[in-house]
Amino acid sequence: MKCKICRQKAVAELPQHRMALCQPCYLDWFPSYAKKTIKKFAMLEPDERILVAISGGKDSSALWRVLVDLGYEADAMIIDLGIGDQEGLGLEGEAYSSTSTEFAREQAQLLGRDLWVIDLREQIGRSVPELRRGQRPVCSACGLVKRYFMNRAAFEAGYDCVATGHNLDDEVGALFGNVLTWDTHYLSRQGPVSPLRGERLIKKIKPFCYFTERETAMFSLLAGIPYMREECPNAVGATTITYKELINRLESQAPGTKRRFYDGFLRERDLFRKQEEDVVLQHCLSCGMPSPLETCGFCRLVGDVSVTRFGALGESREESNA
Amino acid sequence: MKCKICRQKAVAELPQHRMALCQPCYLDWFPSYAKKTIKKFAMLEPDERILVAISGGKDSSALWRVLVDLGYEADAMIIDLGIGDQEGLGLEGEAYSSTSTEFAREQAQLLGRDLWVIDLREQIGRSVPELRRGQRPVCSACGLVKRYFMNRAAFEAGYDCVATGHNLDDEVGALFGNVLTWDTHYLSRQGPVSPLRGERLIKKIKPFCYFTERETAMFSLLAGIPYMREECPNAVGATTITYKELINRLESQAPGTKRRFYDGFLRERDLFRKQEEDVVLQHCLSCGMPSPLETCGFCRLVGDVSVTRFGALGESREESNA
Numbered sequence: 001m002k003c004k005i006c007r008q009k010a011v012a013e014l015p016q017h018r019m020a021l022c023q024p025c026y027l028d029w030f031p032s033y034a035k036k037t038i039k040k041f042a043m044l045e046p047d048e049r050i051l052v053a054i055s056g057g058k059d060s061s062a063l064w065r066v067l068v069d070l071g072y073e074a075d076a077m078i079i080d081l082g083i084g085d086q087e088g089l090g091l092e093g094e095a096y097s098s099t100s101t102e103f104a105r106e107q108a109q110l111l112g113r114d115l116w117v118i119d120l121r122e123q124i125g126r127s128v129p130e131l132r133r134g135q136r137p138v139c140s141a142c143g144l145v146k147r148y149f150m151n152r153a154a155f156e157a158g159y160d161c162v163a164t165g166h167n168l169d170d171e172v173g174a175l176f177g178n179v180l181t182w183d184t185h186y187l188s189r190q191g192p193v194s195p196l197r198g199e200r201l202i203k204k205i206k207p208f209c210y211f212t213e214r215e216t217a218m219f220s221l222l223a224g225i226p227y228m229r230e231e232c233p234n235a236v237g238a239t240t241i242t243y244k245e246l247i248n249r250l251e252s253q254a255p256g257t258k259r260r261f262y263d264g265f266l267r268e269r270d271l272f273r274k275q276e277e278d279v280v281l282q283h284c285l286s287c288g289m290p291s292p293l294e295t296c297g298f299c300r301l302v303g304d305v306s307v308t309r310f311g312a313l314g315e316s317r318e319e320s321n322a
Numbered sequence: 323m324k325c326k327i328c329r330q331k332a333v334a335e336l337p338q339h340r341m342a343l344c345q346p347c348y349l350d351w352f353p354s355y356a357k358k359t360i361k362k363f364a365m366l367e368p369d370e371r372i373l374v375a376i377s378g379g380k381d382s383s384a385l386w387r388v389l390v391d392l393g394y395e396a397d398a399m400i401i402d403l404g405i406g407d408q409e410g411l412g413l414e415g416e417a418y419s420s421t422s423t424e425f426a427r428e429q430a431q432l433l434g435r436d437l438w439v440i441d442l443r444e445q446i447g448r449s450v451p452e453l454r455r456g457q458r459p460v461c462s463a464c465g466l467v468k469r470y471f472m473n474r475a476a477f478e479a480g481y482d483c484v485a486t487g488h489n490l491d492d493e494v495g496a497l498f499g500n501v502l503t504w505d506t507h508y509l510s511r512q513g514p515v516s517p518l519r520g521e522r523l524i525k526k527i528k529p530f531c532y533f534t535e536r537e538t539a540m541f542s543l544l545a546g547i548p549y550m551r552e553e554c555p556n557a558v559g560a561t562t563i564t565y566k567e568l569i570n571r572l573e574s575q576a577p578g579t580k581r582r583f584y585d586g587f588l589r590e591r592d593l594f595r596k597q598e599e600d601v602v603l604q605h606c607l608s609c610g611m612p613s614p615l616e617t618c619g620f621c622r623l624v625g626d627v628s629v630t631r632f633g634a635l636g637e638s639r640e641e642s643n644a
Binding site for chain 1: 501502503504506561564568571572575579582583586587589590593594596597
């Protein structure tokens, strides 16, 4: 198997692109393809300041690196969710969040960029596992917490947009779930760009939406990016993982299936948009962030906890020494 | 496991309905559920004459039986497609079509209803395997041939509608394929009822659209319906079979998934309808049947063969002796 570009020995096969690449060509191709994706969806203006929402995992870590390499002003934020922090118990996922945060700090030093570390316990007095209600995994609460803080941090610190590391598998898995239930509300909103809505709901972009999970993993590996290899212990058995497995089976039978599914959806998405009325947003009476109701979903989730007031995240910033 | 109705020992578990039934209760439940489905989608008026398009397999054979038992005027038609008719060669699927036709004749005698047997070789001088072009299976050509003759036979013989044995798995498998490619043309048309369009495009109904494949198989077995157990040899490896397997995996994890997917689609289907303009149909210059183009898809498929002219199918009728 030879590299399509330089004819040297290839190390990475890319079935959806019907090609294989060697290490140096892969390290060239990957950021240039991300650049194309950013351009295709008009995600960014050259001077926009980006806050990359990172988890310490391969996708978001690679995204931060690529955006910085492409010349963007990109800092990052990570939330210490307190998952697996009962150390010494020999539990699966032990020190998951704190280890993730350490990877993020290492990456910040390498890139010479600022990192915002938001400690969930400091903010709301509870970790994600402590948000658990009953036996079900806390994934939906965790997602809400993450979306809330990424938007709030970007708004408070004056970033123009939040970039997340969602890859094609993530997008297609979520799309598949939304199609199975014909959730037109989510279908009308899913996509590579969520535009700014009012001054407090910051634009969100997904520059890796066209890379498969395998492609970003390969980049992180070949580029020597420090990242957390362990999966979140709460994700085990998640429905979206089943969806991803099913779609991977289709992809292996017919490479390009994921991309066609996603592109076809984006082509037809307006059908769902027309159906949905735009929700009017107000400012949450409790925290001041945008909300369709008087109290936002985050404040309803954390309940009686007095949430750190709007404007107090500044202390979370860790400036790079580089 | 006890029967939900009579508390005797159950023989059939119905996870999507969260119940189990004994044989007699199953034989009561199944037709009454079909009746409910017919009513829900307003498929039939009591006095409408139905032509059941049968293949000799479990779904369509059970459908014919159920419609007759429910008191409808229901005859059937089968097309001898000439699949596997090179007898004595020891091929898989040997005598597939002729055996299917024999099952249909047996069923016609049992029900005391007329059967139309349309011999594809007589009609167009070729069997389905002889329609094969290159290495790909002939499934799409076969589907076209079947849809053409079921409509034409119903029209020529004056039936009010064609009923097909499509079950929930068929519907969901097709829907899944159409969603994967976001084929809004098919999405706008798929469903349990395709209304009459002009006098020559007969109404089509799918009274079994809410039964899983397992449920119809169970009925055919418990009701002692004569049917062909072998699958069509051409269907091996068909993409829709992969889709069905994937969806069955989701269904087994969360019973009711198929039904929710299908019902959700039907709820939102108008989105796709609005997008699609109604195609104006004309009469095919070659055979007289409805077509969006001057020559219909069937006549284009069979090409230079001179198609039996409109009105000549009457000889295919086999009246029941009963």
